[in-house]
Amino acid sequence: MRRSGFLFTALAFGYAFLYVPILLLIIYSFNESRLVTVWSGWSTRWYGELLQNDQMLSAAGLSLRIAAVTATFAVALGTIAGLTLARFGRFRGRTLFSGMITAPLVMPEVITGLSLLLLFVSMEQLIGWPGGRGATTITIAHITFATAYVAVIVQSRLVGLDESVEEAALDLGAKPAKVFFVITLPIISPALIAGWLLAFTLSLDDLVIASFVSGPGSSTLPMVIFSSVRLGVTPEVNALATVIIVIVTTGILTAGVIMSRHERRRQRDRQLAEGGADGEPARAT
């Protein structure tokens, strides 16, 4: 009894620690007052102001565009890298390649950001591209580190994939490139979707690297929020955060429902398979 009481308390504290701040943020987004910390009544005023705030909205739009482009490129490059690591055996320089693919995962963001800034500046001086810093340089920077995450996801999925499935396709007459597009890609597609979503989130979330490589007029949403918070938290930011939380929660819930439905169908299939007279010469129906 005592033990379960203790566990229950620990659980309650854990959840409180995680979710009370978010709950407070949502509640305060409906605050009437201009001062974030003083409660003066319910209102949706700040949501209205948010819709009028062009700077905030265009930053959100820019962030979403960068995130989408980043995720797409990162999936393409990361898949190639993951495939190389998982399928090409022990080629010369494999350890180096694998280390360098995963290095951005552990590299401090400040260093990544600074070195990319130096790269872009010297490239501009040498070849005149990219002209200045802005959305393009942010996107390139984000692709650089998001690719590493996708490569790791794809590699682990490919390692788990029975290689003989690909060999079977070869054996049945499909050329290697066709095997990749018709067999490998569809089978690892859940990993690609997961990688895309992760890259999208990472890009949307990034403040440090974007701050280094952005230029005038290309502030991403985290940059705008951060700078406006520095001038004092406005209830508008709370409203924006609440909108983001609602969108994310809806996304997660939808994914959850789809997955549980899928799982239920799989379970039904499995029962069907076992019920169907295992291996016994089946009667034609």
Place this chain on the structure above:
Amino acid sequence: MSQPNRRQTKLEPWQDPNEEPYVRIDGVTKKFGDFTAVDDISLNIYRGELFALLGGSGCGKTTLLRMLAGFEQPTEGHIYIDGVDMSEIPPYERPVNMMFQSYALFPHMTVEQNVGFGLRQDRVPGPELRHRVDEALELVKLGHLKRRKPHQLSGGQRQRVALARSLVKRPKLLLLDEPLAALDRKLREETQFELVNIQEQVGITFVMVTHDQEEAMTMSTRIAVMDAGWLVQLGTPAEIYEYPRSKFVAEFIGQVNLFEGLVVEDQADHVLIQSEATGSDLHISHAGSVPVGTRVWVAVRPEKMALSLEPPGVEQNVARGTVDEIAYLGNLSIYLVRLESGTIVRVTSPNLTRVTEMPITWEDDVYITWPNYAGVVITQ
């Protein structure tokens, strides 16, 4: 060892010197770095055979099969299929299909799409493709499940889909990698016979890899026993069982009693071996010439031995001991007899009559005897 499936025994193409081998493996060696997986193997496989590569794990049988499929290239030597050198031909252009141990079905395709995959690669037109897929699924009795996905099938059904998929292109050669290993025992026995029947119906040459000697014995026309990359012995199941050429083969295939001894007499019609293990001379009526003074082993199968309580009145091929263990298996009983030399001898005897009380029981002093033709001399 039962062999219920024996097809026409007179059909033995390997006995016919005019017969062209269908698959010719010529001095093939495969090295992975320093490790030699397959060591200078040469053998011929004839049209319509169900050929088994038999050996423990790591003996190189799977590597040899993968070289036939084209997934591995021989380090040395050549493989010819129907007279064509396969060295430069990639797997997707070989007239060979393979059934994988894990079945390797495409999880995102239905049964029908899985089976039709190979035909689609050859651009077989729609109506013919559908007809051939139906035919192949009919052959493995799965016509009613063609819209299912692999995860909706039981293990036995998946195995049939894999078989149908590898047969539908009518390859010159079908390779089977441990085709029955993933099935449970009862299903495995049923499927053994079914595979043989299907092979006879379609008339395709099968090469099968297995570690299960019983499977190889019941199904195949000939067996190649492999060990550590070497081809140890090649022959029909009966040849391999009755005349093992080495200790390894004798012990790998079935149960055997081995007695070490010294050749004391080498005549045209028999060999006599003196053995400390049995305390008597061993007389073998069919051995080839073995020089006097050679240390050899004599292998005798347990079912060729007989037990008696009374002295049999012979001087040769006899051993005396006490019964250590008896295992009653219903159709036969296994006796473990400890000889005076300490050697344990295994004797199996069929339970021909209904016995409730064993005539021979634990701790009985017994005589073991066997006929002159039972023993085999093994020098390696």
